Amino acid sequence: MKIDKFYMILISALTFFLTFIMVIVLFNLNVNLWFSMSALLYLFVLIYSIKNGIHAIHYYAIFFIYGILFPYLIQAGVGIRYLQHSGRVNDVDLYDFLNMLLNALGIFIGSLFFLNTRRSTLYKNIESNVFYDNYHGYTLRIMEVLLLCFVIIGGVSYYLGPNFLLSTRISRVLYGEVSSYIMFVVTIVKFIPYVALIYFIYVSKKTNYLSAKAMVISFVILSVCISNPINTQRFVSMTAMTMLIFAWLSYKGRARNIPSVLNLIPYVIVFILPLTSIMREGIGKLSIEKFIDMFSGLEFSSMQLMISSDKLTTIYDGRYLISALLIIVPRTLIHWKADSLGIALAEQSDFVFPNVGVPSFMAAYMDFGMFGVFVFGLITGYVLSWATIPERMNFRKRAHFYKLVIFSLVPIFARGDFSTFMIAFYAVAISYELIRPFTRIVWGGERMRSAA
Numbered sequence: 001m002k003i004d005k006f007y008m009i010l011i012s013a014l015t016f017f018l019t020f021i022m023v024i025v026l027f028n029l030n031v032n033l034w035f036s037m038s039a040l041l042y043l044f045v046l047i048y049s050i051k052n053g054i055h056a057i058h059y060y061a062i063f064f065i066y067g068i069l070f071p072y073l074i075q076a077g078v079g080i081r082y083l084q085h086s087g088r089v090n091d092v093d094l095y096d097f098l099n100m101l102l103n104a105l106g107i108f109i110g111s112l113f114f115l116n117t118r119r120s121t122l123y124k125n126i127e128s129n130v131f132y133d134n135y136h137g138y139t140l141r142i143m144e145v146l147l148l149c150f151v152i153i154g155g156v157s158y159y160l161g162p163n164f165l166l167s168t169r170i171s172r173v174l175y176g177e178v179s180s181y182i183m184f185v186v187t188i189v190k191f192i193p194y195v196a197l198i199y200f201i202y203v204s205k206k207t208n209y210l211s212a213k214a215m216v217i218s219f220v221i222l223s224v225c226i227s228n229p230i231n232t233q234r235f236v237s238m239t240a241m242t243m244l245i246f247a248w249l250s251y252k253g254r255a256r257n258i259p260s261v262l263n264l265i266p267y268v269i270v271f272i273l274p275l276t277s278i279m280r281e282g283i284g285k286l287s288i289e290k291f292i293d294m295f296s297g298l299e300f301s302s303m304q305l306m307i308s309s310d311k312l313t314t315i316y317d318g319r320y321l322i323s324a325l326l327i328i329v330p331r332t333l334i335h336w337k338a339d340s341l342g343i344a345l346a347e348q349s350d351f352v353f354p355n356v357g358v359p360s361f362m363a364a365y366m367d368f369g370m371f372g373v374f375v376f377g378l379i380t381g382y383v384l385s386w387a388t389i390p391e392r393m394n395f396r397k398r399a400h401f402y403k404l405v406i407f408s409l410v411p412i413f414a415r416g417d418f419s420t421f422m423i424a425f426y427a428v429a430i431s432y433e434l435i436r437p438f439t440r441i442v443w444g445g446e447r448m449r450s451a452a
Contacts, residue, residue: 008050008259012062015266016043019070027077034097039069041104048108055258056384057111059265059410066266067415068359071300082298083350090307099306102370103361106377107384114385142203144438145196146219152434153226156189165189165226184328184427190232191431193223194240198247198404199439202395235412239424242408250393250404258389298356302415305342305358308349309366320363321376324419328426341366342417357416384410396439401432 020039024031046061048054075089157165165186196219227237249255294300323338331337338344341363346356364376387406394400405428413421 005050005053008263009047011263012046012050013043015263016046016065019066019266020073023070023073023077027074029073029077031073032092034094035069035073035092038092038097038100039065041101042069045104045107048111050259052111052115053256053259053388054111054385055255055262055389056387056407056410057107057381058259058262059407060107060380060384060414062262062265063411063414064359067300067411068302072303075296075300075304078296080296080301080304082296082301082304082352082356089304092307096307098370099361099365099373102374103359103377103380106374106379107381110378110381110383111385112381113378114382118386141439142200145199145435148435148438149192149196149219152192153189153222156185160186165231181330184423187233187236187423187427188430190227190236191240191428192435193219193226194244195428195431195435197223197244198401199395199435201244201248201251202393235416235420236424236427239408239412239428243404243428246389246407247393247404250389250391253391255389255391255393298351301351301356302358305345305349305351305356306362309345309358309362320366321372321418324363324417324422327419327422340417340419342420357412357420359415360413360418360421363418380413396436398436402429405429405432 016039023029042061042065046058046065049057049061072089080089153165160182200219226232227240245261246255246258249258249261319336319338320341324341326334326337329337342356342358345358345362361373361376361380364372368375383406387403389403389407390400393404405425409421409424409428412424
């Protein structure tokens with residue numbers, strides 16, 4: 001094992017144990033055995049992912065530990081405020097541990113299968129079929145993408161009202177009831193500026209025209225205005241920004257530095273996640289009291305919901321996975337689609353507000369029991385291993401871009417229910433497929449050659 005990986009593992013393990021001990025001492029907790037074993041289980045997954053250089057599983061494990069497990073531990077000390085009749089979290093028992101064990105074991109085996117069959121593709125750089133060597137052509141393509149984005153954003157703004165996209169998420173209630181499909185279109189619009197910016201990063205060295213760079217800078221400002229934590233769903237804005245950051249790292253040939261960046265995630269969860277949640281209600285709501293209070297609220301309720309839900313037998317539907325995969329298909333065409341699992345579980349678990357997230361593997365549990373959790377983990381391990389960002393990303397290659405997308409959506413996949421993950425995936429995929437054709441137009445006078 002290389003020295004840098006050794007130190008990465010050492011830092012990750014020290015951060016884990018120091019955080020664990022600090023929370024126990026600070027809140028004078030008697031930690032449940034099954035919880036401790038669950039936390040150590042995902043620490044193993046974290047170390048395994050670092051050792052093998054699997055970025056997405058590294059991201060998943062670190063988010064599961066610091067975004068789900070440790071916040072639950074804090075709530076055991078400070079109490080919770082998202083249940084109707086109880087201010088105390090439920091204890092983790094053997095049944096809960098087995099669910100997490102089967103999920104982690106499935107991820108481990110699925111990843112091993114990928115490494116044994118396709119390890120050579122882990123960091124493979126897929127070359128473009130064609131490339132261009134005319135600065136003028138790249139500038140024209142940037143203008144095309146900008147024009148497309150302005151047409152889409154302008155059209156949606158005209159239809160919904162000029163202030164709808166820029167208003168805070170809470171204030172949109174003033175606009176009255178908005179259909180789920182309108183909100184899905186809005187989510188697409190929120191992703192479009194960032195997908196365009198990723199393309200601009202990709203071609204930034206291929207054009208030296210001042211006009212093109214000026215357009216890109218203008219578009220950065222527009223992107224931040226349209227999609228930011230104040231006027232956008234928290235995980236949409238964070239996913240978009242994550243995509244931009246890691247696309248830049250890949251473009252610069254620094255994809256192997258991603259584990260170092262991921263080690264900052266615990267601090268992001270502790271500081272940025274509560275902060276952005278408060279900002280959704282407006283900057284005027286910011287305060288130290290509000291910040292501390294976020295740790296006992298719905299934002300960190302996934303573990304409690306999971307513990308409560310695996311004891312329920314009244315909402316087994318058998319259609320949660322397929323319904324999530326077909327989430328954008330109108331119910332008029334598929335009338336048997338199940339409702340959101342997170343909402344159903346919250347209503348049965350005495351939550352004060354039904355729209356909360358539960359780890360995605362619980363959809364498999366509700367459909368097929370523990371066997372479903374294990375199989376879902378196998379698929380998760382394989383897909384997350386595939387979603388390792390290449391060292392040199394190529395925007396036009398779908399395989400490259402969708403690796404970036406799945407990697408960036410890991411927090412939603414880990415914390416939010418599976419249907420939420422699929423909505424976000426479809427939204428960014430549609431954004432990409434709208435923009436991609438405009439990046440492949442060849443203008444007169446350009447030289448187009450085979451990359452081979």
